[in-house]
Amino acid sequence: MTQPTGAVPHEFSTVAIVGVGLIGGSIALAAKQRRTALKVIGVGRNAARLAEASRRGIIDDAASDLASAARLADLIIFCTPVDRIAVGVREAAAVCRPGTLITDAGSTKGEICRDLAVGLPQGVEFVGAHPLAGSEQQGFEHASASLFENRVCVVTPQPANSSKSVARIAAFWTALGSTVTEMTPAAHDRALAETSHLPHVAAAALAATLSAENRVLAATGFRDTTRIASGDPELWTAILLGNRECVQSSLAAFDAALDRFRQAIEENDAEGLKNLLKAAKIGRDAIGSS
Amino acid sequence: MTQPTGAVPHEFSTVAIVGVGLIGGSIALAAKQRRTALKVIGVGRNAARLAEASRRGIIDDAASDLASAARLADLIIFCTPVDRIAVGVREAAAVCRPGTLITDAGSTKGEICRDLAVGLPQGVEFVGAHPLAGSEQQGFEHASASLFENRVCVVTPQPANSSKSVARIAAFWTALGSTVTEMTPAAHDRALAETSHLPHVAAAALAATLSAENRVLAATGFRDTTRIASGDPELWTAILLGNRECVQSSLAAFDAALDRFRQAIEENDAEGLKNLLKAAKIGRDAIGSS
Numbered sequence: 001m002t003q004p005t006g007a008v009p010h011e012f013s014t015v016a017i018v019g020v021g022l023i024g025g026s027i028a029l030a031a032k033q034r035r036t037a038l039k040v041i042g043v044g045r046n047a048a049r050l051a052e053a054s055r056r057g058i059i060d061d062a063a064s065d066l067a068s069a070a071r072l073a074d075l076i077i078f079c080t081p082v083d084r085i086a087v088g089v090r091e092a093a094a095v096c097r098p099g100t101l102i103t104d105a106g107s108t109k110g111e112i113c114r115d116l117a118v119g120l121p122q123g124v125e126f127v128g129a130h131p132l133a134g135s136e137q138q139g140f141e142h143a144s145a146s147l148f149e150n151r152v153c154v155v156t157p158q159p160a161n162s163s164k165s166v167a168r169i170a171a172f173w174t175a176l177g178s179t180v181t182e183m184t185p186a187a188h189d190r191a192l193a194e195t196s197h198l199p200h201v202a203a204a205a206l207a208a209t210l211s212a213e214n215r216v217l218a219a220t221g222f223r224d225t226t227r228i229a230s231g232d233p234e235l236w237t238a239i240l241l242g243n244r245e246c247v248q249s250s251l252a253a254f255d256a257a258l259d260r261f262r263q264a265i266e267e268n269d270a271e272g273l274k275n276l277l278k279a280a281k282i283g284r285d286a287i288g289s290s
Numbered sequence: 291m292t293q294p295t296g297a298v299p300h301e302f303s304t305v306a307i308v309g310v311g312l313i314g315g316s317i318a319l320a321a322k323q324r325r326t327a328l329k330v331i332g333v334g335r336n337a338a339r340l341a342e343a344s345r346r347g348i349i350d351d352a353a354s355d356l357a358s359a360a361r362l363a364d365l366i367i368f369c370t371p372v373d374r375i376a377v378g379v380r381e382a383a384a385v386c387r388p389g390t391l392i393t394d395a396g397s398t399k400g401e402i403c404r405d406l407a408v409g410l411p412q413g414v415e416f417v418g419a420h421p422l423a424g425s426e427q428q429g430f431e432h433a434s435a436s437l438f439e440n441r442v443c444v445v446t447p448q449p450a451n452s453s454k455s456v457a458r459i460a461a462f463w464t465a466l467g468s469t470v471t472e473m474t475p476a477a478h479d480r481a482l483a484e485t486s487h488l489p490h491v492a493a494a495a496l497a498a499t500l501s502a503e504n505r506v507l508a509a510t511g512f513r514d515t516t517r518i519a520s521g522d523p524e525l526w527t528a529i530l531l532g533n534r535e536c537v538q539s540s541l542a543a544f545d546a547a548l549d550r551f552r553q554a555i556e557e558n559d560a561e562g563l564k565n566l567l568k569a570a571k572i573g574r575d576a577i578g579s580s
Contacts, residue, residue, distance in 0.1 A: 205570070226574050236567050258541070283500055287512070
């Protein structure tokens, strides 16, 4: 295999991945394939699942105990639900070696980064990150070494972070094939409320509106529009409540947009409705089809 | 090629397809490949486009004049925008031979079928139909002989229709690979408001909510959810206004569903939100992933 451009061979010697699901499993596969990690330890609460991930070669080693893995790692990546990231980071930071870098792949950043901005042991840094990849599918069975290729990864540094640590996390994601964008945690949460959290609520509300007898009439349009409503309810509850204020703002903006459509339909205003649909099409076409 | 089960070889000798876009072009390809039509005449207002469809072998012959094609056909299928179907059917019915069947592929059925329930010349029947297939793509360049395979086609007979004519239209769609469901035009419009027209408005409103600077952060979830917002604004204006009352009812139901999510988020009600997301996931999972 040729080495991908930008990859630093074995930049990290031992990477601990906490939460080996779709995202954690994909990071493990990608980091090894792209030689950014020499060894990957998977950490999780379900020993049987971890053993299966080992058997499939997704992780090199399994640990049901976070502390023991944290002690061995020079990079620890939290891929757990967003409401369990901060507490896990503190637990790992308390026992890991000085110089260990800790990061995450959580869909919200404000609360987590605020929580971890102070109080970590000297020499241990947490740099937040969010790879914009994934799907409604769950579990390492769907993991793929190419999941992050040509995707955006948002890195959310804070004042306490050293530029070297931020650069190492950015380089890690670049090595996995992603384009890295730096944002503040707050700016990330505002943007993602619009691009990800609001669409999730809209898709779920649409899926909830479909009556059982009309399921047979749901064609590709409905399927596309509601696909993400199949996502894990527990994960999404944590995401939506972890970014409550921004989600509420985005819902209000969505309501206002819906109202404009509703009004044009009520008033039988063909010209107005066509212009709204045109503007929406221009916006949608601008982000491409893939 | 083996003949697909249920296909009646050359059930129709000459099929005129009015409007040779994605749907019309796909019907032409499928009808010839499956030997349900001996010859397909494409009818349209743009001579250059029709000539190109001929050159590509999608249609056998081109006619810019509806009347001349209607006189030759034993089946005429209108694939024009829904607000132009009824007037076209009347024009074709006035000149075609007795025994000619006329149908359509329009996304709304109530207005069209009501309009055409009476007043057609003796011996000429219109049977409404709506194949639940298509995409946000337009033009015969995207046409495919397999577009209707394993899709539902709704046929909407009216009291004036003979059972033989309804059966012939149903057999036509069965021969193209679709599963045929009979519904009244009103029931069709109520159901499709929920499964297709509402999702279109929701997708367009979501696309309209996305700010230009956040486009780079729109990942697969946003793309899936808004894909249909790339559909043709003119076509969709006619569909939404042609099914105004049902679309308004569906928008009201969607609003009520959105409100339940909004309230759970506002009240920080994790249990309530999780239950809403679970119910939505069950509904979405029930329609499958393809």
